[in-house]
Amino acid sequence: MSVAAAPARLVDHFQHGLAAPICLTWELTYACNLACVHCLSSSGRRDPRELTTAQCKAVIDELERMQVFYVNIGGGEPTVRPDFWEIVDYAVAHHVGVKFSTNGVRITRDVAARLAGSDYIDVQISLDGATAEINDAVRGTGSYATAVRAMEHLADAGFAGFKLSVVVTRHNAGQLDAFKALADRYGAQLRLTRLRPSGRGADVWDELHPTAAQQRELYDWLVAHGEQVLTGDSFFHLSAYGQALPGLNLCGAGRVVCLIDPVGDVYACPFAIHDSFLAGNVREPGGFERVWRSSELFTELRAPQSGGACASCAHFDSCRGGCMAAKFFTGLPLDGPDPECVQGYGADALLARDDAGVPKPSGDHSHSRAAAGKPPRHGEPGRGGPGPVPVVIGRAPVSAAPVSACQQDPLAGFAPAATVGR
Ligand code: SF4
Numbered sequence: 001m002s003v004a005a006a007p008a009r010l011v012d013h014f015q016h017g018l019a020a021p022i023c024l025t026w027e028l029t030y031a032c033n034l035a036c037v038h039c040l041s042s043s044g045r046r047d048p049r050e051l052t053t054a055q056c057k058a059v060i061d062e063l064e065r066m067q068v069f070y071v072n073i074g075g076g077e078p079t080v081r082p083d084f085w086e087i088v089d090y091a092v093a094h095h096v097g098v099k100f101s102t103n104g105v106r107i108t109r110d111v112a113a114r115l116a117g118s119d120y121i122d123v124q125i126s127l128d129g130a131t132a133e134i135n136d137a138v139r140g141t142g143s144y145a146t147a148v149r150a151m152e153h154l155a156d157a158g159f160a161g162f163k164l165s166v167v168v169t170r171h172n173a174g175q176l177d178a179f180k181a182l183a184d185r186y187g188a189q190l191r192l193t194r195l196r197p198s199g200r201g202a203d204v205w206d207e208l209h210p211t212a213a214q215q216r217e218l219y220d221w222l223v224a225h226g227e228q229v230l231t232g233d234s235f236f237h238l239s240a241y242g243q244a245l246p247g248l249n250l251c252g253a254g255r256v257v258c259l260i261d262p263v264g265d266v267y268a269c270p271f272a273i274h275d276s277f278l279a280g281n282v283r284e285p286g287g288f289e290r291v292w293r294s295s296e297l298f299t300e301l302r303a304p305q306s307g308g309a310c311a312s313c314a315h316f317d318s319c320r321g322g323c324m325a326a327k328f329f330t331g332l333p334l335d336g337p338d339p340e341c342v343q344g345y346g347a348d349a350l351l352a353r354d355d356a357g358v359p360k361p362s363g364d365h366s367h368s369r370a371a372a373g374k375p376p377r378h379g380e381p382g383r384g385g386p387g388p389v390p391v392v393i394g395r396a397p398v399s400a401a402p403v404s405a406c407q408q409d410p411l412a413g414f415a416p417a418a419t420v421g422r
């Protein structure tokens with residue numbers, strides 16, 4: 001690895017990839033107590049091949065050596081792993097801060113108090129409706145109450161600035177002010193993310209993704225409130241309406257973003273769980289570092305990309321054709337417009353697509369398929385093996401230790417460092 005000269009723009013620097021990911025998502029388990037209809041990883045039941053505690057610690061050792069300052073831990077519901085707190089403690093003790101996403105099921109008063117005592121752990125509570133009616137229709141009966149109770153515990157414990165994370169859908173797009181008020185009530189920060197057609201989300205995307213009119217309203221709302229909410233790379237395709245929105249205006253897949261899934265497979269992005277975006281496995285020789293720095297897929301993603309059909313669009317510099325995963329899982333060409341292209345080209349392309357050619361997400365650990373005795377949906381290489389197994393819930397105490405904050409903004413806290421292989 002060599003260090004490249006500083007480019008004129010940060011975005012140019014990112015396009016060639018970094019020596020370590022800024023936003024590394026690590027899904028610790030497919031186990032989950034809920035069965036959200038849009039779950040990006042089709043979670044529900046644990047996979048028997050999931051990384052062991054020792055293997056998780058080895059990954060953390062590697063992240064420490066690579067100077068990955070923090071990870072976004074998710075799942076499934078990561079807190080149902082019996083060794084969850086042990087892994088969190090190990091990470092922060094090895095200078096890898098943790099932000100974990102949870103539906104709140106394990107955030108008791110005691111846990112909230114322990115979390116509030118750490119500067120190196122951040123918490124993100126998922127909620128997809130500002131009312132129980134809207135939320136529970138997507139996340140399941142009682143999930144609104146569980147999330148609100150967790151937020152109450154965190155607020156009572158004095159945990160300021162935890163995150164309230166919302167996937168914007170057709171049903172909650174009119175509740176943005178209510179979400180903001182809810183976050184403010186508990187001293188949390190609102191995070192809005194895009195519904196991607198990944199995992200079970202592929203099955204409901206057509207009916208749940210915001211309408212064109214709602215996208216415009218969302219854009220206007222973000223223009224007015226964007227500095228107060230976190231959006232990561234969710235809505236840069238909306239910048240084509242006019243004004244650039246805060247965040248990263250390019251797809252960071254394999255460049256600054258990647259996913260380690262529960263069995264150690266490394267994908268270019270948490271929303272691209274498909275063999276086409278599988279770069280390797282942390283258990284292979286060279287581990288995560290080799291995958292990140294020299295896998296064929298990531299090298300390819302870091303090469304200059306053609307703008308394709310979007311290159312001639314006046315908004316290409318801000319929109320860049322939108323989200324790779326959204327295009328892939330709606331069956332649109334990767335070098336064409338985003339399915340939610342604000343110019344309407346994506347909607348036209350969707351009408352013209354061949355539905356038979358729409359790729360299926362890899363893996364399915366849904367409760368329903370397992371309960372019905374169905375095998376995993378996939379069958380693709382690396383996804384075979386024994387079927388999912390029941391969830392075992394347990395916990396150990398968490399201790400205070402070091403966090404940084406990606407806050408789902410790939411730019412947050414970033415200081416340009418070495419690029420990969422340049
Ligand atoms: S594929 Fe989409 S979600 Fe993934 S990094 Fe690119 S823009 Fe973000």
Ligand code: SF4
Nearest residue numbers: 310313319337338341
């Ligand atoms: S045509 Fe392509 S670049 Fe232009 S707004 Fe649509 S998705 Fe973005």
